[in-house]
Amino acid sequence: MTPAYYLVLAAILFTIGAVGVLVRRNAIVVFMCVELMLNAVNLTLITFARTTGTVDGQIMALFVMVVAAAEVVVGLAIIMSIYRTRRSASVDDANLLKY
């Protein structure tokens, strides 16, 4: 088993996620793309854990999952409240935080 395939897959997933964050307007989709990127990183971590034979990467991946779960909670709540007040889930409409 070569780790290269896993790493290529992770890179592809990460790129899809990054492009998604950059080009999509819908906050939910952007959000899911961020999750995609996180999981691409998780895949990389586990791949390297496997190749080096240590558990550090797996531990780190578990951390990422926990943080991602927490992030989902907070992020979805924010998106919900923005949608309620503005009747829109487009990230371009929420541009008040500047200067």
Added chain:
Amino acid sequence: MSASLYLVAMIVIPAIGAAAVAALPRERGLLAKQVTLGVSLVVLLLAVLATAAFDVDGDRFQLTTSVSWIPDFGAEFALGVDGIALVMLLLIGVLVPLVVTASWHEADAGPRPTRVFFAWLLLLEAMMVGVFVATDVLLFYVFFEAMLVPMYFLIGSFGGPRRQYAAVKFFLYSLVGGLIMLAAVIGLYVVSTSQLGEGTFAFDALRQLDIDPEVQKLLFLGFFVAFAIKAPLVPFHTWLPDSGAEAPIGGAVLLVGVLDKVGTFGFLRYCLPLFPDASRFFAPFVLVLAVVGILYAALLAMGQTDMKRLVSYTSISHFGFIALGIFAFTTEAGTGAVLYMVNHGLATGLLFIVVGMLIGRGGSRQIGDYGGVAAKAPLLAGAFLVAGLASLALPGTNSFVSEFLVLIGSFPERPVFTIVATVGIILAALYILLMYQRTMHGPPRGVLLQQDPAEPLSGTGTGTGTGTGTGGATAASATATATRPAAPGTLRVLDLSRRELAVVAPLIALIIGLGVYPQPLLDLIEPAVSATISDLGGTDR
């Protein structure tokens, strides 16, 4: 109380006092003033006790205390005084109660509660004491920066119309200097780590270091810039006229009287002994700044129309004399410079206080808005004259002794600089007498005559910031009112009240007393100065 605790008490007591005053309810303004006055008198008493416990022939640093503070850095909470710091403590002890009395009504009219003003004043006193008694460089730095906070709020909350601008300018200037100094302090720590094996901030240990001359130059500049901004030397001076003009009178007195002395004190305490080679290398450069400052600031003082700005510029000129005395590297000049620091605090303090009293009555800072005040308020004019004469260093006043010592001590080493500086005494006579003539002499006129005699002048309490705009508005009626004889009652109010006399009289007594018999102070100062000069090595004549 053991003698070594005097210094700790001089920091802790006003700090606790500040907290207590700040905690008082808003309507207990009078109590806040009384507590502040009491605490400041206790500090004066402690300063006197510390002087009594100080042995002139003893060690360089006395009344020392040391507590471990940040063991990881080798920083200690180390206090101690030499003769130089001691006379500065006496100056603080004398000035603060007088400033409190002079500012009795300063904060009454303002939007902020009275207690805040006095709490900041006490905290400032604690920080000022700390900066002079710290013998650990890091501790010194902490006090040096912490001192800014109360002064920032005194200027920014209780100052004149442009107080925000002045306060921010003051803060930024000092902060820039302070941060450069912090870099040099860290550099010093690194050098001490490499030489002693273990880093330290203790002044006495750092003094023993043998620093490479090139490194010395860098570190010297780090300290020098901070102190030159603080002192201030030309061209780092432009914050002082703004701060001096906008600060409330009490703040201005402490600003030029004590706070700025930290700069010249720093030259003497840190720049010279820690970096002797660099000091000698940069001395001509500093002397040029000093002498240029003397003349430049004196000429600028002549061109001012605002009394408080004028007094600020005179201070810059005087700081030139102090820097000249310090960087001439002779015992006489150094002793004179330290005495100058004390005397300038008293003389310019009195000048600021008297100017403040005048401004309090007229509500304008412009010289042109006053005239012939001597005829209406002879005591005020007399105090003004004494302050002015002390400022131009007339023999018989304290400033003469110090200016004479600085010049006569500098002359053998630096004749050209001294001669140029001596020309400054003509300019000093000019700016003082011009201001005195314009405000006090001549026929009575100006804003003071426009006050309605029927309405009792508060005379003592009008905030300096409230009425600067009135001068022009009512100028048209000046001629009409000038001819009207003032009601007999107004004379009393115009002249000094008992409270104001209680402020002015001790200062005048000190000015004349130290002008006739300065030797006790010189005896305190000289050993520390000659120790500093011998740290410098070689040039003591």
Added chain:
Amino acid sequence: MPAEGLLAASWLLIALPLAGAAVLLLGGRRTDRWGHLLGTATVVAAFVLAVACTVQLAGLEERSADVELFTFISSGQLDVTAGLLYDPLSAIFALLITGVGSLIHVYSIGYMAHDPARRRFFAYLNLFVAAMLLLVLGNSFVALYVGWEGVGLASYLLIAFWYTRPAAATAAKKAFIMNRVGDVGLAIAIFVMFAQLGTTSYAGVFGSVGTLAGGTITAIGLLLLLGACGKSGQFPLQAWLPDAMEGPTPVSALIHAATMVTAGVYLIARSAPIYDLTPTARAVVLAIGALTLLIGAIAGCAYDDIKKVLAYSTVSQIGYMFLAVGLGPAGYVAGLAHLLAHGFFKAGLFLGAGSVMHAMNDGVDMRRFGALWRKLPVTFGTFGLGYLALIGFPFLSGYFTKDAIIEAALDRDDVWGWVLGGVAVLGAGLTAFYMTRLMLMTFFGRARWEDGVHPHESPSVMTAPMVVLAVGSVFSGALLVSVFPLSGWLEPVFGEPAEAAHVVAPALIGLVVTVVMLLGVLAAWLFVGRREVPVTAPARVSPVTRAARNALYADAVNESLFMRPGQWLTRALVWLDNRGVDGAVNGLAAGLGGTSSRLARTQTGFVRSYALGMLGGAVLVAGALLAVTSG
């Protein structure tokens, strides 16, 4: 040698008037009723003490007494002890100051009787006497300097006594500033002494001044001379003295005629051991004396203000004294004798002028005087005697003392001796001219009084001092020259008077001077006495007169050379400081602020652009890492 007996208490000479001043100033209105009496009493007491001290001094073997008081400044090498030196030189000054001072205090009781601030006046006068005594009695140059600036302060306060008059306030400031210019010279001279000799006491400096290089001694001499010129109103610092006449007339008599302005002569005489070693500096003293003598005399001829004429006369007479002391050992005694005699007759003349002003509702314009001799007989008599003494009428005081100076000048027996002697003789003629003009315009001719002026003789409290001074003017010269020779008294200070080989016989000099003097009187009668004096000064006059009326343009020169450029420089520097130095700082602050607000524009608020930035940054970092690790 250390003082004993009364001499040990000579510090009381200074302390008494100083205490008087302190009581009067601090006591306030409570002392209004008896303040003038206290002020007079302290000075009279000081005079009595000075007489007693001098008598004791005369009986001493060594005729010099040191009084050590306390350590004033001691630091490093510098050790200044506050102490007094009572020797023959300081004794004659102490007597002059307290003696004439007492008379003028008495006079002032009457002169200032109606002034509401009389107490303040006496306080300042007492302060002046104390400072002046410190000046002459101090035993070191530092003590002298303290007194020197002290009299400057007293002079400032007294000139500005009527401070509600802008002219008085300005004149006072001008006097103080010009004095300070001189003080700088004195101060630097003291610095040089300390740097070279390590001491500032008279004994120390004079004892070792001979070890110095010639150039250094000359420098000290010239710097001291600058100080002397400032205080004594000598060229180029003479312009303040005539303006100082804005002060009350007793002040003009005491400070600006008899005592303070002669401090410069005292300084040079006191520093004789220094000047003896430097002919160069002495030559400059001579030149300044001769020049000022003429400037004062010429300006004195053209003014119509009685006090200004007397003021320029003072400038001119002090020029004589400078000329005398500039001659060195031959002239010290002559100069000091003229100083003492001048103290009498010029104080008397000023008091007389004050009496005239008192009679004429404080008018000073001589064109509105005339025919006053009948109305003011006592004033006329005393003034006339002072006048005769001043112009050197035979056998009055000025005759002896002025001739002695001319004699000493001629005794140099070189070209410069003849030039200086000639200048002095010419000055004597001019003196006779302007003083006769003053006499004729004031006391003779037709009455040209303004309406409502009713001249009346002054009260006896004012005339009595005038009489005493007139008597002094008549006899002091003869006393000082022959009966009680000053040269013998001053021998411990200046050494044995050398028996001069006279180039010109003294009798011949006396004759020549008298003839020149009479010519001056005659000229004055021809120009002024013969004709009617116009009430307003004629506008169409010769350039010479116009120059004299403007005091040879001294004020104009000062104004265009120092004042205007100074004001211009001040304005330029204020602009530079606000715009340049502060502008740079504020500009930097504004620049930083501008940059940051421009940078803030990049924060658009669009989340996706932030994300793009992050991605770009990550790519950059990764690329950099790759470049570093692989390359």
